[in-house]
Amino acid sequence: MLVKILLAVVAVLGAASAQFNRPICESSCGNVTISFPFGSGEECCYNPDFLVTCDRSSGEEIPFFGQRTSNLVISDMSPSKSEVEIMMFVGRDCYNSSGLVRRTGPTLRSGDLRISAKNKFVAIGCDTSAYFTGRRGSDPNGLDGTGCISKCGTNSILTNGSCSGVGCCEVAVPEGLRSFNMTLRSFNNHANITDFNPCSYAFFVEQGKFNFSTTNLLDFQSVSKMPMLLDWAIGNQTCDQAKNMDGFLCKGNSKCDQDYGGPGYRCNCVEGYEGNPYIENDCKNINECERGIHDCEHKCDDTPGNYTCTCRDGYSGDGRKNGTGCSADESTIIKIALGVSTSVAFLFICVTWLYLVLKKRKLVMLREKYFKQNGGTMLQKRISKDGSFNDQAKVFSIEELKRATNNYDESRIISKGGYGTVYKGVLSDNRIVAIKKSKLADQTQVQIEQFINEVVIFSQINHRNVVKLIGCCLETEIPLLVYEFISNGTLSDHIHNKGNLSALTWDIRLRIATETAEALSYLHSAASVPIIHRDVKPMNILLDDNYVAKVADFGASKLIPIDQNELATLVQGTLGYLDPEYLQTNQLTDKSDVYSFGVVLVELLTGKKALSFDRPEEEMNLAIHFLFSLKQGRLFQILDERLQLNEVPSEIIQVSRLAETCLRVKGDDRPTMKEVAMELQGVLASMIQKHPWVVTDHLNENESEYSVEELTTAFECMLEGNASSSTVNSMSKQTMLSFANGR
Incomplete structure (x- = not known):
């Protein structure tokens, strides 16, 4: 009896001693839960790289990686995803009138933790070059690096949410980096940037945690850290290598992730369980029934790692909505059928009577x-x-x-x-x-x-x-x-489709321009009430099988009372074709269509789109680029190469000068569409006189509205002064001297 008492006392003392010697591991610090393989002491974590220190010196709890000196604040942990979020420092490069004020380029050595590819590397600034280099694993030659450049000027278009290189740039982060060194430089020490903060910034940030705003260029100085994601794995062995070794962590309801291809291995809770897969027996069963994440039609019963469905009385089957469901037994079907048939018969009689009465009404x-x-x-x-x-x-x-x-x-x-x-x-x-x-x-x-x-x-x-x-x-x-x-598509399809082998020849383009001008002239001056199209562009000019132009899409058009020359209205149209005067004054006139038609003429001449952000900035707006090239005597260089010209014909020079008058900023300085149509008729007649085969090659004889004689007569009448001769003469007398040498 005494021996038994002594043995019991020894057991109690041993248990107390073991309890006393067991390390005390903190389970949380601030808002962050500390869970294995991370820990608050060397006995609590998997290895020193997973050590977490909880700093309480400031009166609040702040978790850090390693010792307090690391300054790497932990903001979130997710053992189930093998991820941890830290607050990483923002690098900066600031200047004043005297030169460099401050430059910081943070670095990181993460040990067994790696910089997640779910981050992106971002740089902010208007005179900025930012890049980083990092090492993969222990290979001394395994250095990777990348970066980006951000520029902007006083005329740059800055866009919220866009990090495309104007004010902000970003690049992806390579997989598996264990460290990085960041370098941040300025091209001109921000000497030419007066409207923005003379600083550059660069940082790693978790995707979805940063959205660029144009205000960041002014007030980003107060931001010192950004959330950055690290991922990790256990050891250096694969699942197959580690599962038979001591210390293998994937136990109980935890399994080793066979899809993970990096160094080391990762654990996941098996399907139907959740928790920390690195702690034995911490993966707990998920009660799908209580959470409502099941597909049972009637009753849900939870089972370890899964659930089962039960049908109500009188029904059988697996009870799942995505399975066989619940089907009524034979006796139940008979009862339901009798009840339904009686109800349906009664309802049919009532509905038929009501239908006959109410159908007509x-x-x-x-x-x-x-x-x-x-x-x-x-x-x-x-x-x-x-x-x-x-x-x-x-x-x-x-x-x-x-x-x-x-x-x-x-x-x-x-x-x-x-x-x-x-x-x-x-x-x-x-x-x-x-x-x-x-x-x-x-x-x-x-x-x-x-x-x-x-x-x-x-x-x-x-x-x-x-x-x-x-x-x-x-x-x-x-x-x-x-x-x-109209069977042959739009004019836009023909002049902008580079793969179109049957590109429009110059004589067809000239005829299309003439016919379009005649249609707009008719709308402005010959219709019962003047009509302003308000959306003239190649997309709204259709072509039939004979390349006859048809103006279409009048959804934005306006009728102008005969006693009015202009109409106040909300600006409507397509960028690149909008009349700048209309855009500023909201006063719509027939000269607004003239400007848009001038852009169409330029597209016919150059084969380029009216507005394209793929071109250099000075060529982005086709109308402005055309006028500048015309002024510089470089007409030949901007003509559509598919025209296959060895020199600039006089007809193209005349049409180019006509386009220039249509594109004048003030509407009063532009010709009317009637004058434009007559000018083009004259150019077409002149070309037909030189090349009479133009008609037979490209016009259906039965459908052609003009003969050579009629077009020639119209041109001669126009020159004699019957219709806007001043406009015609001023354009036609612009000799080839100012254009022909522009090749």
């Missing part, structure tokens, strides 16, 4: 609703005010247009634009048409007016170079326009 009300919703009342008022509707325009039923487009099949889509989608359709009489479904999903008053505006404008236009309106449909929720189908 419902159809009438629905059509009336859509008619009013789609601006039918507004259209009637406009027709009565503006005159009779085009006799040839037809109001189509929705059934006709569904059959024509195979129920609006996506394969019938021709194009999508700001005002709707265009479908190719075949009517019952085999006419091929284009059917435009306008975007009126929000049913706003402005959108309805745009649709009615297009209908009214089309109804008043009768010109061979303007797309012809055939009809409309107001019976649907989204109204429709039906107009002639």
Whole structure:
């Protein structure tokens, strides 16, 4: 008996001694949970690289890596992801009028922890070169490095959220870096930067934790640290090498990650468990039923690492929504069938009676609703005010247009634009048409007016170079326009598609320009009410199989009362083609179309787009670049190389001078579209006199509106003073002396 008592006392004392000698490991510091393989002492962590020190000297708890002197503050830990977030220092390079004030380039030696590729390296500044070098593993030759350059000037376009090299730049971080040295330099000591903070900054930051703002160039001095992500693994052995060794950490409900390909190994909780996979038995079962992350139709029962589903009484199956589900037993099916059939029979009788009574009234009300919703009342008022509707325009039923487009099949889509989608359709009489479904999903008053505006404008236009309106449909929720189908695409497709082997020759381009000018001249001065297109561009100039131009898309157009020369309106159009005077004053005039047409002329001459951010800054705006090149006598260098010219013909010189007058800043200094059309008619007539085969090569004889004699006569009348001779003479008499040498 005494022996048993002595043994019990020894056991108790041994347990107390073991408890007394067990290391005390802190579980948290501040808002950060400290969990193995990290620890607050050497006995608590996997190795010294995972040591965490909790500093309380300032009155609050701050976790640091290693000893307090490291200054690497830990902001978050995630053992399940093998990641830890630290607050890394921001490098800076500041100057004043006397020279360098301060330059800091932080470094990092992370040991077993590696710089995660989920970070990015960012530099901020207007005179900045930033780069870093780092080492992979223990290989002395395993150095990697990269960086970026950030520049900007007083005229630079700075964009929030963009780190493309203007004010801010960024690069990806290579995989597996264990250290880095950062270098930050200025090209000109910020000597030419007076509007911004004369400092450069560079830092590593976790993706998604930093979004550039233009204000960063002014007030980033107060930011000293940014969140940076480190990742890690255990040891240097792979899963297969480490699993049979002492100290292997993936135990219990934890497994070794076979997909991880870096040095060392990582543990993950098996499916259905969560917790710290590096602590034995810390991966706990997830109760999917309580969390609602199951697919049971009726009842969910939790099981270790999974869950099962149970059907209610009278049903059988696996009970899962993504499986066989729950199916009623035979007796249950019979009961349900009898109840449902009785209810359905009763409801059928009631619904049939109600349907017969309400069908006619419902159809009438629905059509009336859509008619009013789609601006039918507004259209009637406009027709009565503006005159009779085009006799040839037809109001189509929705059934006709569904059959024509195979129920609006996506394969019938021709194009999508700001005002709707265009479908190719075949009517019952085999006419091929284009059917435009306008975007009126929000049913706003402005959108309805745009649709009615297009209908009214089309109804008043009768010109061979303007797309012809055939009809409309107001019976649907989204109204429709039906107009002639133009088969050869847009002018933009032909002049900007570099892969197009059949590039437009100069004589075809000149004829297209002439026909477009005639159409716009008709809209401005020959239509019953003057019409300003307001969106003249190659995308809105269609071509038929004979390359005859057709002006289209009048969704932005405006009718100008006869007694007015201009109209105050919100600016609308396409960048690169907008009249600068209209942009500044909001006063829309027919000279706004003249400016846009001038840009189209330049595109025909150069084959370049009106606005392109892929070109150098001085060439970004085509109109400005063209005018500058013209002034410098470098016309030949900017002409479309697909024209295959050995010299600049006189016709191109005349058209270039005409484009220059159209692009003048003040509208009063520009010619009218009528003058532009007559000038182009004269140039075309002159070229036909020199090369009479132009007509037979590129014009269908039956469809051509002009003969050589008629065009020549028009040109001679124009020179004699019958129509704006001052404009014609001033342009045509610009000899080749100022242009021909510009090659």
